[in-house]
Structure formats: structure tokens, C-alpha cells
Amino acid sequence: MAISTTNTEAKTSNQSNVRLWTLLGTILTQFALGSVYTWSLFNAPLAKQLDQPVSQVAFSFGILSLSLAVASSLSSKLQAKFGVRKVTIGAALLMGATLMAISHVTHLWALYLTAGLLLGFADGTGYLMTLSNCVKFFPERKGLASAYAIGAYGLGSLGFKYINLYFLTNDNLNMTFEVWGALVTTMVIIGALMMTDAPQVETQQQSQNTSKDMTLNDAVKTKQFWVLSIIFLTICMSGLYVIGVAKDIGESYVHLSVAAAASAVAIIAIANLSGRLVLGILSDKISRIKVVSIAVIVCLAGVLALRFMSLNEMSFYFAVACVAFSFGGTITVFPSLVSDFFGLNNLTQNYGVIYLGFGIGSLIGSIIASLFGGFSAVFGVMLMLLVVSLVLCITVKAPVQNQSQDQLMTAA
Incomplete structure (x- = not known):
């Protein structure tokens, strides 16, 4: 009986550690993914580089938002096949490579492809999948888990605003994208390595109906x-x-x-x-x-x-x-x-x-x-x-x- 109790306590402790590490990894990942909402900082510099109206450059963010949403709807299939850790690492590598490529674009269509389609797809693949995976670990505190994760996503836009603005002011556009890409890739990969796929939740009924x-x-x-x-x-x-x-x-x-x-x-x-x-x-x-x-x-x-x-x-x-x-x-x-x-x-x-x-x-x-x-x-x-x-x-x-x-x- 004592051995059984000890095993149960050890299992519970391990589950608590897995939940905590997944939550922390999700928060770190969401913070990095939220950086895409600093995009308005880059409209004017990119418009100057491409010799295009700011309104045309800014349209890339609309494409990003739509691509993000589509990727979010597909991410569950990727998680089922590869697991949350591998998919998140893949999203990190794609996002970092895309950010580094954006500063070298010379045509508007290339900007829409990179800053719109690819960046949105990378961000969306990581966003909803890691959020949902984290929430599954906290069925009794779903709202709080969402608040932590999505709050980090919102804070990421604020934190990276100052990071990106600093490099835009003190360096050049190329360097800013390279630093942004390197930081995001590193943070998301670290966050991914901290995560574990959530187990299936036992089906329970909140009420009879x-x-x-x-x-x-x-x-x-x-x-x-x-x-x-x-x-x-x-x-x-x-x-x-x-x-x-x-x-x-x-x-x-x-x-x-x-x-x-x-x-x-x-x-x-x-x-x-x-x-x-x-x-x-x-x-x-x-x-x-x-x-x-x-x-x-x-x-x-x-x-x-x-x-x-x-x-x-x-x-x-x-x-x-x-x-x-x-x-x-x-x-x-x-x-x-x-x-x-x-x-x-x-x-x-x-x-x-x-x-x-x-x-x-x-x-x-x-x-x-x-x-x-x-x-x-x-x-x-x-x-x-x-x-x-x-x-x-x-x-x-x-x-x-x-x-x-x-x-x-x-x-x-």
C-alpha cells in the first residue's frame, strides 16, 4: 500500500511538472509569435525601399492575418502527425527564415509572399496549436491558462515594439529583420522543447444535456x-x-x-x-x-x-x-x-x-x-x-x- 501511494504521488508530481513546463514554454512561444503585431513599424521603411505607396505595403498585414487564420485551422492535423514540439520548431524555423528574407525583397509580390503568406502561415501554425495544447492541460482552469498564454501573445507585440524600434532607429532595416528573426527562432525553439503533447481528456458531462x-x-x-x-x-x-x-x-x-x-x-x-x-x-x-x-x-x-x-x-x-x-x-x-x-x-x-x-x-x-x-x-x-x-x-x-x-x- 505504501509503495502504491508513493508511485501515485510520484506520477502526480511528474504530471504537475509537465503541465508547468508546457505552460511556461507556451508563454515564451506566444510572446515571440506576438511580435508580428509590430508590423506597422515597417510599412514606411519598406515602402521607401520598394518605392511603393504605404497603403500597398500595409496590405501585406491583411494577407498575414488571413494566412494566420488558415494555418491555425490546419495546425491540428500537423500536431496529430508530428507532435506539438516538432511542429512548433518547424514554425520557428520558417518564421525566422521568412523574417530574414523580407529585408531582401525587391518587388511587392515578393513582400506579399513572404511578409503576408509565409509569415502568417508560420505564426498561425504555432499560435493556435500551442494555445489549445496548453489549455488541455488545465481543464479546471481553462480561462486562466488562456489568459496567461494569450496575454503573453499581446505582450509580445509590446515588447518587440521596443526591440524592433531600437534597431530601426540605431541600425538599418536589414539588421532589424535579422535580429528579429534570430530572436523569434531562438525563443520559439526553446519554448517548443519545454512542451509536451497534452493527453486525451476523459469525456465528462457538465450536465445531463x-x-x-x-x-x-x-x-x-x-x-x-x-x-x-x-x-x-x-x-x-x-x-x-x-x-x-x-x-x-x-x-x-x-x-x-x-x-x-x-x-x-x-x-x-x-x-x-x-x-x-x-x-x-x-x-x-x-x-x-x-x-x-x-x-x-x-x-x-x-x-x-x-x-x-x-x-x-x-x-x-x-x-x-x-x-x-x-x-x-x-x-x-x-x-x-x-x-x-x-x-x-x-x-x-x-x-x-x-x-x-x-x-x-x-x-x-x-x-x-x-x-x-x-x-x-x-x-x-x-x-x-x-x-x-x-x-x-x-x-x-x-x-x-x-x-x-x-x-x-x-x-x-
Whole structure:
């Protein structure tokens, strides 16, 4: 009996160590992967190097976002075949090589291929797979695990902003990309070596009617899957559009000075990180769909202010902070929400498809603005989608099991 107890304690201790090392490795990896959100620093230097308009160069980030989302949806298949460690190392090598290649491009199409397609694919392959793998280790604290991992992703954009800005200011474009690529590759490989593939989670039922561990084929047949997809797309569209053009909104829409408008970037970074931490932790205490409802309401308040208020500097900061807070919180809570609805074991596959809304949402705002003439039209579409999403949040319930199947299984 004593030997059995000792073995059990040793096994538990080893599992705790594996969980901790995987969490730390995921945080390090996510921090490095989040560096892609410093891309706006490079638009002007690359535009000068390529002799192209900044708007044409900036479009590469839209391609990156879409490629990131597509790669995220495919990463589960790579993990199933090669394991989280090997796939993450592969993503690190591709990301580092791509960053080093970007500074040598001489044509716009080459920039779209490297900075858009390849960089987005490398980042997306590592992002969702390592996040989902980490969350599976903490079924009792899914929100907190997501908050740590995705919070690190957000912090990465802030940390690498200063690193990249330092080298851009004190060195040249080539050196900046080379240092960025070397740092990211090293950090992600170290993080990968700390990770272990999460074991299959025992299927448990939170209630008599809650369905668990649906495959992607089963999940897409439920109305709940598409409801969550609409909500996620709406928040991503709102957040990515406002975050991406906040400085322009401040200058041309609110008529602030260049310095005052630029300060919105710092406000957004703080609000985004706060949303990830606050709503992520809250999601372990109350229903996650209620937390997403809160995020939608906060975003709605921000967009209402942008659309209908006579904005000054402070009200503008309030509005963009609301949108960024909502976006950060939603991105953090959604993986756990999807696992609540469709199970942990197939989280990467199920959330991967929903996550396509991130890439699609990143383009919709810009398309609406170009077709219908500016910020007001986009804010109007956002408002309509947010109202619809709020109604969906209030009414959606987790999928229910097929009772006849339950009875057959019991009889067997």
C-alpha cells in the first residue's frame, strides 16, 4: 500500500511538472509569435525601399492575418502527425527564415509572399496549436491558462515594439529583420522543447444535456457552431479594424493632432491586455458565454461612441479602449468557450475553423470602408452585427446530446 501511494504521488508530481513546463514554454512561444503585431513599424521603411505607396505595403498585414487564420485551422492535423514540439520548431524555423528574407525583397509580390503568406502561415501554425495544447492541460482552469498564454501573445507585440524600434532607429532595416528573426527562432525553439503533447481528456458531462467532445464534422452540423462563428467574426472585425486604423480615425475623423491620435496606440495596447487578463480570469468564475456577452456590450458602447458622439480626445480614447478591451477578452475566452460547447479533445480542429473569422474579419472592415466611403459606414455595419451578436449570446445554449444514443449506449 505504501509503495502504491508513493508511485501515485510520484506520477502526480511528474504530471504537475509537465503541465508547468508546457505552460511556461507556451508563454515564451506566444510572446515571440506576438511580435508580428509590430508590423506597422515597417510599412514606411519598406515602402521607401520598394518605392511603393504605404497603403500597398500595409496590405501585406491583411494577407498575414488571413494566412494566420488558415494555418491555425490546419495546425491540428500537423500536431496529430508530428507532435506539438516538432511542429512548433518547424514554425520557428520558417518564421525566422521568412523574417530574414523580407529585408531582401525587391518587388511587392515578393513582400506579399513572404511578409503576408509565409509569415502568417508560420505564426498561425504555432499560435493556435500551442494555445489549445496548453489549455488541455488545465481543464479546471481553462480561462486562466488562456489568459496567461494569450496575454503573453499581446505582450509580445509590446515588447518587440521596443526591440524592433531600437534597431530601426540605431541600425538599418536589414539588421532589424535579422535580429528579429534570430530572436523569434531562438525563443520559439526553446519554448517548443519545454512542451509536451497534452493527453486525451476523459469525456465528462457538465450536465445531463451537455454534449462533449464533438468532432469537427459533428460540430459544424450544429447551429451553435455557426452562432459562435458569427459572434467571433463580429468582435474580430470590430477590434482589428479599429486597432489597425486608430491613429487615422483620431486624425481625420475626430480631428486630433498627430501626437494625440498616436497616443491611442498605447491606450489600445493597455486595454487589449487588460481585456485578456480580466475577462480570461472571470471566465473561470461565471459562464463563458456571459463573459462574451459582457465583451459584446463593452464593444457596442465603444462603437456607439465612435458613430454617434461628438468626440474629443478623452471620449475617443474611451471608445477605442472599449473596442480593444472587448477584442482582447474575446480572443482569450473563446478557446475555452468552444471547448465548453464541443469538448477539449477536438479543440484545435473546432476552434481552428471558427478562428477563420479572425482573418476574414481583418479584411471586411477595409473592404466596407473602400466601397461605402470611410469610417461611418464601417461603424454602422459594426453596430448592426454587434446587436445581432448580443442577441445570439443571450439566446445560445450548449449543444444537447441525442437522448436515443444515450439510451442505446446505456443498454449496451
